[in-house]
Amino acid sequence: MPKAKWYAVRVGRRPGVYATWGEAARQVNGFPGAVHKSFPHPQAAEGWLRSGLRHRPESSDLPVRSNPSKQSVKEEDLDQDVSASRLQRHAHDSTAYAYESPLEDTVKPKAALVDPTLSSQQEEILTRILKGENYFFTGSAGTGKSVLLRAIIRAFKQREEDEKVLEEDNWRRYLSGETNGERSEVPRWKLGVTASTGMAGVNIGGTTVHSWAGIGLGDAPAEKLYQNILRNKMTAKRWKTTGALIIDEISMIDAKLFDKLEYIGRKIRKSTAPFGGLQIILTGDFYQLPPVAKGSASNTSFAFEAESWNRVIPKENMSALTRVFRQKDDGFVKILENMRRGAISQQDVDTLRGLDRTVRYPEGIEPVGLYPQKAEVAAINDKRLEALDSPSQEYVAYDVPGITSQGYALDSIRATDSLNRNTIWPQKLALKVGALVMLVTDGVLVNGSTGVVVDFMTISEALSANIHPVSGSFGSSPDPKVFWPVVEFVPSRFATGRVAKRVLVPQMAVDVLNASGRPEATRHQIPLILAWALTIHKSQGQTLERVKIDLNNIFVEGQTYVAISRAVSLDTLQIMNFSAHKVMAHRKVIEWARPFEEEQKQEEEWDDLMANADFNV
Numbered sequence: 001m002p003k004a005k006w007y008a009v010r011v012g013r014r015p016g017v018y019a020t021w022g023e024a025a026r027q028v029n030g031f032p033g034a035v036h037k038s039f040p041h042p043q044a045a046e047g048w049l050r051s052g053l054r055h056r057p058e059s060s061d062l063p064v065r066s067n068p069s070k071q072s073v074k075e076e077d078l079d080q081d082v083s084a085s086r087l088q089r090h091a092h093d094s095t096a097y098a099y100e101s102p103l104e105d106t107v108k109p110k111a112a113l114v115d116p117t118l119s120s121q122q123e124e125i126l127t128r129i130l131k132g133e134n135y136f137f138t139g140s141a142g143t144g145k146s147v148l149l150r151a152i153i154r155a156f157k158q159r160e161e162d163e164k165v166l167e168e169d170n171w172r173r174y175l176s177g178e179t180n181g182e183r184s185e186v187p188r189w190k191l192g193v194t195a196s197t198g199m200a201g202v203n204i205g206g207t208t209v210h211s212w213a214g215i216g217l218g219d220a221p222a223e224k225l226y227q228n229i230l231r232n233k234m235t236a237k238r239w240k241t242t243g244a245l246i247i248d249e250i251s252m253i254d255a256k257l258f259d260k261l262e263y264i265g266r267k268i269r270k271s272t273a274p275f276g277g278l279q280i281i282l283t284g285d286f287y288q289l290p291p292v293a294k295g296s297a298s299n300t301s302f303a304f305e306a307e308s309w310n311r312v313i314p315k316e317n318m319s320a321l322t323r324v325f326r327q328k329d330d331g332f333v334k335i336l337e338n339m340r341r342g343a344i345s346q347q348d349v350d351t352l353r354g355l356d357r358t359v360r361y362p363e364g365i366e367p368v369g370l371y372p373q374k375a376e377v378a379a380i381n382d383k384r385l386e387a388l389d390s391p392s393q394e395y396v397a398y399d400v401p402g403i404t405s406q407g408y409a410l411d412s413i414r415a416t417d418s419l420n421r422n423t424i425w426p427q428k429l430a431l432k433v434g435a436l437v438m439l440v441t442d443g444v445l446v447n448g449s450t451g452v453v454v455d456f457m458t459i460s461e462a463l464s465a466n467i468h469p470v471s472g473s474f475g476s477s478p479d480p481k482v483f484w485p486v487v488e489f490v491p492s493r494f495a496t497g498r499v500a501k502r503v504l505v506p507q508m509a510v511d512v513l514n515a516s517g518r519p520e521a522t523r524h525q526i527p528l529i530l531a532w533a534l535t536i537h538k539s540q541g542q543t544l545e546r547v548k549i550d551l552n553n554i555f556v557e558g559q560t561y562v563a564i565s566r567a568v569s570l571d572t573l574q575i576m577n578f579s580a581h582k583v584m585a586h587r588k589v590i591e592w593a594r595p596f597e598e599e600q601k602q603e604e605e606w607d608d609l610m611a612n613a614d615f616n617v
């Protein structure tokens with residue numbers, strides 16, 4: 001049956017065409033001056049949207065008609081292109097539509113991110129977590145912690161959906177008298193998705209644990225934080241009604257904060273069980289970046305040192321993923337394992353020193369440079385951009401304020417501040433033909449894909465040249481008159497679809513979500529950053545096909561390991577200024593992890609033995 005209604009949001013948090021009122025309502029409810037309308041089919045909705053988009057960057061902020069040879073492209077050409085294309089609902093991104101070109105040799109729009117099938121070890125952990133157990137899972141870089149975490153979140157969300165259906169069915173049967181006046185209770189599994197840092201939170205579609213818990217910076221004593229929470233109804237209710245709480249990148253939460261959260265959980269939920277019975281799911285790798293130490297680095301206290309840690313996470317509910325997926329070369333995996341524990345051999349040192357050479361790539365696209373410090377990163381990118389002899393195009397982000405986890409409306413300054421702190425999407429982006437860039441969102445290509453800007457085109461010009469948008473969609477309704485960058489990306493073995501050599505990267509949108517899953521702030525911007533240089537901190541979690549690392553200014557434990565473990569192979573890795581003493585693992589982590597790692601190794605060896613044993617002899 002044809003769908004009855006489509007909803008176009010012209011002025012709202014994220015202008016676009018939506019298939020359900022629920023999705024559209026999220027963009028307009030509480031948004032001052034919101035403009036929206038419903039239509040019987042999506043083309044009409046899209047047409048209305050295009051005819052009068054407001055609340056977007058002033059045209060002076062955006063590069064329009066920079067190339068005189070391109071002046072001949074008219075508005076009518078665009079309309080023709082669009083009508084020749086068929087609007088197709090994007091499989092996973094419910095807010096977006098893809099223009100499916102009628103031309104044959106085309107890149108099919110692909111789902112936002114297709115994760116691999118879970119390994120048996122990942123499946124086992126998922127099953128235990130879905131049973132309601134508190135759990136901590138860790139593992140070296142590239143062992144699939146993020147993939148497992150996304151599977152956990154999907155499973156919980158599915159459960160929430162199933163419960164809604166059950167609840168509705170219960171009510172229907174109760175009201176129709178089918179149940180003799182009894183109504184069975186449906187268990188609640190509401191999930192809180194959080195991380196220790198804003199960027200990690202945005203990556204998993206969640207928020208910071210600080211924001212979720214309503215504790216500000218979390219510096220006040222636990223009892224004071226608890227009293228503050230009681231004063232905010234929304235936050236107190238969240239603590240009481242959430243069934244399970246995820247905290248990602250747990251390595252960056254310190255012991256004191258962990259104990260404070262555990263205390264608040266017990267007090268507010270009026271239960272003596274750890275965290276007051278709230279299911280706790282923790283993940284991260286303590287060998288990677290540690291908590292920010294107050295005072296000297298020797299003051300670092302890890303979450304596993306918290307007084308409540310052992311009560312929250314029983315020993316049998318901790319496990320480490322052991323199969324490394326990011327790197328295929330066993331020799332490289334072994335070096336990384338040794339590095340992780342700060343125990344590299346002379347042979348490892350020789351191999352890593354041997355990587356101080358320039359790697360030449362067939363398409364001439366350079367590797368991403370990783371550096372420890374922000375200042376050197378900015379200086380390198382500025383210098384390299386300036387050296388390019390082509391006109392610069394500037395794109396200024398359009399930021400839309402929303403509502404905080406505590407229910408307050410943000411002003412535009414705070415919204416921009418939140419977006420700058422919690423996302424990697426730039427407020428201002430200057431690009432030139434020849435600039436090395438990195439994609440900071442998932443689409444047909446994965447987050448972390450790198451490429452070179454080869455041209456600037458309007459949507460109409462790009463579609464005529466059979467160049468398609470990087471996400472397979474135009475979810476954020478980019479301005480048809482603006483010239484957007486065309487990027488040639490490095491072919492990636494992690495790409496989720498058949499990828500064209502050149503793709504258009506128009507304006508898209510990123511949200512910083514509040515604890516209710518609603519936008520706290522939304523940024524409309526091109527999802528690219530300059531990639532000649534990137535801080536190691538920002539590279540955390542990424543897989544980089546080609547990478548060049550300068551270890552000169554390394555200053556914190558785990559940093560060398562994080563940087564080197566981004567690479568997929570030794571052949572595509574260049575290391576400058578390597579020396580053995582730059583591989584530092586935190587003493588406390590080594591001591592805490594050793595018994596747990598040895599026990600797990602013995603168990604795995606035993607499992608292997610049993611699996612290969614011939615019981616018929």
Ligand SMILES: Nc1ncnc2c1ncn2[C@@H]1O[C@H](COP(=O)(O)OP(=O)(O)OP(=O)(O)O)[C@@H](O)[C@H]1O
Binds near residue numbers: 117122139141325326
């Ligand atoms: N079960 C699996 N089968 C195949 N590939 C997988 C599997 N799990 C993860 N991967 C792949 O391994 C790579 C690393 O995965 P992921 O980013 O989840 O690792 P991680 O442990 O979170 O790494 P890091 O600690 O560096 O952030 C990704 O390219 C991912 O697609």
